[in-house]
Amino acid sequence: MAVSVRSWVANEGGKHLVLMLWLGANTWLFLRTYLLYSTGQQYHYLYKMLGLGLCISRASASVLNLNCCLVLLPMCRSLLTFIRGTHTVSSRKTRRLLDKSKSFHVACGVAICLFSAVHVSAHLVNVVNFSLSYSDDFPALNLARYRGEVRLPNVSNHDHPVRSASVLFPGVTGVLLVLILLLMFISSSYCIRVSNYEIFWYTHNLFIVFYTILMVHMVGGALKYQTNLKAHPPGCLRTNQSNSKLQDEDLVQAEDDDIRCREDAHFEPHYPQTWLWVSGPLCLYCVERLYRYIRSSDPVTIVTAIRHPCNVVELRMLKKDFKARPGQYIVLNCPGVSSFENHPFTLTKCPTANKETFGIHLRVVGDWTDRFTQLLLPPPRADMEILPMVQQRRYPNDGWRGFRLQRLYFVWVCKEIQSFYWFAELLCALHKKLWQENRPDYFNLKLYVSCTESLQRMSEERYRPLSSRLLVGRPKWKMILDEIGKSNKKRVGVFCCGPKSISKTLHRLCNSTRSSGTVFEFNKESFS
Amino acid sequence: MGKIEWAMWANEQALASGLILLAGGIVGVAGQFRGWEFAAYAVAAGVFVCLLEYPRSKRAKGTSVERSGQYCFTVCVKAFGPLTRNYYVRAFLHAAICVPGGFMLATVLGCVCLGIASLIYLAAAIRGEHWEPILPRKDVRKPVAESIKNPPQNPPPRPPPETRRKQAKDLEGAAYDNPSSVTDD
Numbered sequence: 223m224a225v226s227v228r229s230w231v232a233n234e235g236g237k238h239l240v241l242m243l244w245l246g247a248n249t250w251l252f253l254r255t256y257l258l259y260s261t262g263q264q265y266h267y268l269y270k271m272l273g274l275g276l277c278i279s280r281a282s283a284s285v286l287n288l289n290c291c292l293v294l295l296p297m298c299r300s301l302l303t304f305i306r307g308t309h310t311v312s313s314r315k316t317r318r319l320l321d322k323s324k325s326f327h328v329a330c331g332v333a334i335c336l337f338s339a340v341h342v343s344a345h346l347v348n349v350v351n352f353s354l355s356y357s358d359d360f361p362a363l364n365l366a367r368y369r370g371e372v373r374l375p376n377v378s379n380h381d382h383p384v385r386s387a388s389v390l391f392p393g394v395t396g397v398l399l400v401l402i403l404l405l406m407f408i409s410s411s412y413c414i415r416v417s418n419y420e421i422f423w424y425t426h427n428l429f430i431v432f433y434t435i436l437m438v439h440m441v442g443g444a445l446k447y448q449t450n451l452k453a454h455p456p457g458c459l460r461t462n463q464s465n466s467k468l469q470d471e472d473l474v475q476a477e478d479d480d481i482r483c484r485e486d487a488h489f490e491p492h493y494p495q496t497w498l499w500v501s502g503p504l505c506l507y508c509v510e511r512l513y514r515y516i517r518s519s520d521p522v523t524i525v526t527a528i529r530h531p532c533n534v535v536e537l538r539m540l541k542k543d544f545k546a547r548p549g550q551y552i553v554l555n556c557p558g559v560s561s562f563e564n565h566p567f568t569l570t571k572c573p574t575a576n577k578e579t580f581g582i583h584l585r586v587v588g589d590w591t592d593r594f595t596q597l598l599l600p601p602p603r604a605d606m607e608i609l610p611m612v613q614q615r616r617y618p619n620d621g622w623r624g625f626r627l628q629r630l631y632f633v634w635v636c637k638e639i640q641s642f643y644w645f646a647e648l649l650c651a652l653h654k655k656l657w658q659e660n661r662p663d664y665f666n667l668k669l670y671v672s673c674t675e676s677l678q679r680m681s682e683e684r685y686r687p688l689s690s691r692l693l694v695g696r697p698k699w700k701m702i703l704d705e706i707g708k709s710n711k712k713r714v715g716v717f718c719c720g721p722k723s724i725s726k727t728l729h730r731l732c733n734s735t736r737s738s739g740t741v742f743e744f745n746k747e748s749f750s
Numbered sequence: 751m752g753k754i755e756w757a758m759w760a761n762e763q764a765l766a767s768g769l770i771l772l773a774g775g776i777v778g779v780a781g782q783f784r785g786w787e788f789a790a791y792a793v794a795a796g797v798f799v800c801l802l803e804y805p806r807s808k809r810a811k812g813t814s815v816e817r818s819g820q821y822c823f824t825v826c827v828k829a830f831g832p833l834t835r836n837y838y839v840r841a842f843l844h845a846a847i848c849v850p851g852g853f854m855l856a857t858v859l860g861c862v863c864l865g866i867a868s869l870i871y872l873a874a875a876i877r878g879e880h881w882e883p884i885l886p887r888k889d890v891r892k893p894v895a896e897s898i899k900n901p902p903q904n905p906p907p908r909p910p911p912e913t914r915r916k917q918a919k920d921l922e923g924a925a926y927d928n929p930s931s932v933t934d935d
Contacts, residue, residue, distance in 0.1 A: 343777070346856065350781070397859065404863055408766045409759060413806075413815055418754045589753045 226735040232713075233733055233744050236319045240326065244292075248285050248333065255281040264447040266456030267363055267487065271355045272348050276445070279344035282337045287499040289337070290436065293330035294503040296323035298510040300517075307547070318745065335407050338400055345396070352444075362489045363446055395439045402432045420563065433504055436496055443491035450488045458483035518555065525579050527598045531640035533586040535595050538571070538579045546572045546580060549717075551749075554582075559593045566749050568719070570645075583644055629663065631706055633697055635670040635720070639678035642669055642692075646685050653687045667691045668702070699724075703731050707738035718746040757807055757837060757879045760870035764844060765803040767867050771851055771860030772796030778856035785854040792857040795847050799864065802827065802834070808882035816884045828883045835882075837875035844868035 259265050259277040269276055296302070306320045357363055409425040448456065520542060528536040546552070551568040555561075571581035586595050632649075636642060649667060656664050669692045671678060680689040706714055718728050725746050732742035771792045778789025805824040808814045816824075827834045834840070845868040851861030 346777070350783075397862075400859060401862055404766065404770070404859075405763075405866070408762050411762055414759055414762060417758055417809065417812060420754060421759050 224735045225733050226741075229735070229741050230733050232741050233729075236315050237322055237325070240319065241329070244326075244329070248288065251284050251288055252281045255284040263451050263456050264449075267357070267360055267448065268445060271357055271363065272351045275344045275347035275351055279341055279348055280445070282341040282344060285337050286334060286341060287496055289330045289333045290433070290496070291499040291503050293327055293334060294507045296327040296330075298507055299323075300510055300513055301506070303550075318743070321745065331407070331410075335403060338403055342396065342400060360487055360489070391442045392439055392444060395435050399432060399435055399439065402428050402435075406432070433500060437494065437500060440492065440494040440496065443494075446489035446491045448487050449490050450485060453485045454483055454487045456487075524598070529599055530583070530644045532638055532644075534583055534641070534644050535586065535599065536570070536581060536583050536644070537598070538581040540579050544573055544578075544580065548572055551747075552580075552582065556590075556594055556597070558597055559590055563590055565590060568747065628712075629666070629710060631666045631668070631702075633668045633670070633702060635672055635697060635724075637671070637673045639671050639680060639692070642680065642688060646680075646688060650685060650687050668693065668697065670695065670697045672696050699727055699731055703742060704736065704738070707736045707740035707742070711738065711740055713741050713743060715743045715745065718744070719748075722748075753811070755809060755879065756870055756874035756877060757881070758809070760837075760867050760874055761803055761806060763870060764799060764840075764864065764867035767848075767860055767863035768796045768799030768803060770796075770863055771799065771848075771857060774851070774854075774857040774860045778854055781856075783854070783856065788850055788854040789856055792851050792854075792860060795851070796860065799844070799847065802840075806884065808884045810879070814884050820884075821886070824883045824885070827881075835880050837871050837879060837881065840881075841868050841871035841875055844871060 256277045259280050260269060265276070302320055302323055306317050352364060405425050406428060409422050415422045448454070523540040525538040525540055526536075527538075530536060546569055548569070550572075551566050553564045553566045555564045567582040567584055569580055570583050571579070573580045584591055584594075586592050634642070652665060653667070656662060667688070669688060671692065671694050674694055680692065703716075716728060716732055718725050725748070729744050729746070732744040736742070773796075775789045775792030775794075775796055778786050779793065783789070801823065804817060805820045805827050806814065806816055832839075844864050848861045848864035848868065851857040851864070
């Protein structure tokens with residue numbers, strides 16, 4: 223399928239622009255630090271000792287600083303929701319970009335892992351070079367105690383306790399950092415997130431340990447810079463110093479520089495700079511988590527719980543000062559089931575000015591939802607009172623204005639026909655209301671039953687609008703999009719919530735050429 | 751935390767540790783550092799761990815997604831029977847393999863990661879999990895009904911079944927008049 227440039231730019235353009243900017247920032251930072259260490263006067267002697275390893279380790283460290291700073295920002299979800307909702311961000315393009323914040327977080331995370339590997343390798347090379355190029359001229363610069371020494375983290379140093387601490391501390395913290403990073407990275411793979419989300423969540427919360435150690439990683443720095451550049455320009459040597467490696471030209475040069483070479487070179491270790499980069503976003507993220515916690519401390523009242531076919535429970539709740547808009551999701555925590563687990567659910571009913579209850583539909587799949595529904599709806603017994611069920615037939619009338627939507631196509635694929643009963647009332651009520659308002663083409667419904675084994679029917683008369691729009695088998699997305707494209711020449715927004723295979727197919731179709739020339743903007747929602 | 755499958759996490763961790771051990775071993779051997787024999791061992795150990803851990807186990811509940819091309823590895827690992835099925839064996843095996851890696855700086859990271867994987871496998875074994883091979887499912891097709899072999903002999907409108915049965919034996923007796931006209935009069 224040919225990719226249409228217009229559609230591709232509409233769907234992928236913003237994302238790739240941000241990616242290019244981010245790559246550009248990383249490259250610029252890497253090159254700038256590299257050149258600083260390879261050509262900077264204050265690192266002249268250190269560079270002579272260590273060579274390329276110095277430049278690469280420091281350059282990758284600065285890139286790591288940048289990415290550790292950026293990786294936290296996409297996770298400030300309340301802040302992003304706030305920015306997304308304000309009128310300052312009124313462009314749809316920016317809102318769609320903000321929706322992709324998780325991908326940016328993953329990109330920064332991968333960059334952190336890659337550059338950590340580069341950083342560790344470069345420092346291992348530095349350790350070797352420190353011992354091979356032991357400098358007799360500048361003893362303060364050395365890390366090794368003598369030429370040819372091989373330093374290992376478990377070698378104890380009784381002669382120079384200060385120097386050994388300066389080597390051990392960054393080394394030990396470095397190993398710990400890489401270990402935590404590996405634990406976080408390995409448990410964040412797709413299959414673990416999908417199967418056991420708790421493992422991913424609890425290991426990922428080790429980030430706070432990671433950042434704490436990161437901020438003290440450079441204490442007792444092994445890499446030093448020269449402080450007295452004016453008094454001792456690098457490259458000058460004192461007359462009473464004999465160095466058999468000097469060439470004739472250098473000797474002449476040294477005699478010329480004699481006048482300016484007044485003192486020995488002084489070296490100072492760097493102060494840790496990571497905290498400058500990292501403390502801002504870390505504080506912001508901690509404030510965000512605190513805000514979420516404070517907001518969640520207000521109790522929520524459950525108004526009704528309705529059991530639907532195919533293991534689905536509809537929950538209606540009330541909370542003071544709760545505002546939400548269609549398309550947003552909430553995160554539920556039930557201390558009676560588990561104190562630490564938080565589960566996201568898309569809102570199926572938002573609070574309006576007239577009616578403040580909001581609702582979700584949850585499907586009983588894992589152990590949390592199972593236990594939660596057992597607490598909510600004990601198994602029915604003949605002598606027990608059933609929870610009151612309030613039929614909400616009024617909500618299609620509330621909050622109807624203010625949307626720029628001109629037409630809605632709703633394609634719903636379910637395995638069993640019973641699943642359509644979850645929203646049967648709402649769909650039929652909507653259909654009836656639009657019919658009475660003489661706008662029957664506003665809402666186009668297509669229901670698909672993907673399980674073709676047995677013949678299934680919706681026999682109730684009041685659900686006739688649904689049963690007449692029911693098709694058996696999986697939808698042919700290309701034909702549906704072609705049909706929609708022919709009838710609607712303007713931009714069409716596609717919102718997909720479902721398994722990855724459907725999402726991939728739709729994404730590909732949205733990017734490809736359409737005979738009608740309509741641009742399809744692809745959006746998707748997934749929680750894993 | 752009730753129904754976590756620790757084995758899946760242990761498998762990912764062990765596979766990654768094998769790769770890290772391999773990488774550290776290669777660096778150690780290539781640089782000819784002191785103690786490079788440990789690095790050479792780490793290369794072999796890393797390859798072994800990767801081969802052992804590559805085939806994913808079947809999940810107790812839910813769909814299992816296998817790694818690409820893992821079928822031949824599954825068959826090999828399955829051949830060892832209870833040695834590879836039991837996670838206690840794997841836990842102690844990984845704990846034993848990881849120890850020599852700790853004697854050299856280049857391989858110490860792989861050693862620690864494999865040690866962590868060994869602990870997670872121990873947790874999985876205590877919970878009673880075991881390794882199940884993911885084998886391709888043989889779909890049993892429904893047996894085809896006999897009537898598919900005998901399609902109708904004559905075009906519609908077809909007479910009712912009784913007449914059809916008579917038709918098979920006796921052509922004259924099976925003749926009948928259609929209740930409604932089949933021509934365009």
